[in-house]
Amino acid sequence: MDIKDHIRGIPDFPKPGILFYDISTLLRHGAAWRTAMARLADVIRPHKPDMLAGIESRGFLVAAPLALELGLGFVMLRKPRKLPGLTIGLNYALEYGTDRIEMQADAVQKGNRVVVLDDLLATGGTLAAGISLLRQAGAEVPCAATLIELSFLGGRKRLDVPFESLVQYDS
Template identity: 60%
Template sequence: MTAQRDIDLKAYIRHIPDFPKPGILFYDISTLMRNPDAWQMAMGRLARQVAPFKPDILAAVESRGFLTAAPLADRLGCGMLMLRKKGKLPGRTVSHTYELEYGSDTLEIQEDAVSPGQRVVIMDDLLATGGTLSASAALLRKAGAEVVGASVLVELTGLGGRAKMDGIPITTLLSYED
């Protein structure tokens, strides 16, 4: 890995206009993940941001949250659980339905995924309007978790998603205004 500590990780995020629909600018993290030096740097920075929360477990939001939570849980020596779309998890689940700009969606976790009072940090790739991250926090609280923080690779600050997080501290690796 490069010894350069000031690597510009934004240089490794590809911007794709009009995806997944016209008018949306997609921030593609796959280009960051493909570069071993940049990916290691990103994981190191995330680890330094998340460690102060002292999580027992990281809650990864489907599906790109899995990509950051798995290596980060390994680095921090904590567990990881998956927040999945309805019907994707085996066994008994706890669910939470929430509204989106274009309808509704449901997230689920396995009923035994967290213990009451367990310290959880939510992990996702992107914070935009805050709907999914906020729903994740509501689901985890419903299951008895203590949501102590959230962490994302990319935040689109102009969309105001942070305001929906009900005081949950959020760390962001990269911020964009649009």
């Protein structure tokens, strides 16, 4: 099954000139979604993770069911002030401005192997920040993965871990 057949492009969303890759069509097709999760599990399993981390919000849709499938714990990497209790965070640069990502301070233990996931890799800033935040908490990050990669934006060059994606768009 070609996963790409179940991802639709929506032009001019969220603003003119942007082509948004919508995974809702993949999510609502049971067989395609199961195939995507199985393929990601095959990519991640050799890295022997203890946990998976998902980046808000569509990364949750990828990482949580995959953690369940692999029998692993799940960690949320969220926007500021969305998590209860003590949190740690990291500010990072975007193409135009800055953003912040946070996690609960006790979400991972020193030495945990945590694979970080999101739905899409574009320029790589958010995924790189997630990797850095997990390391700040003492985790090892053996790899990162996404459903979709916009390879023409070169985001994987910003990552210092092995990276896998199921679907690539070259333009």
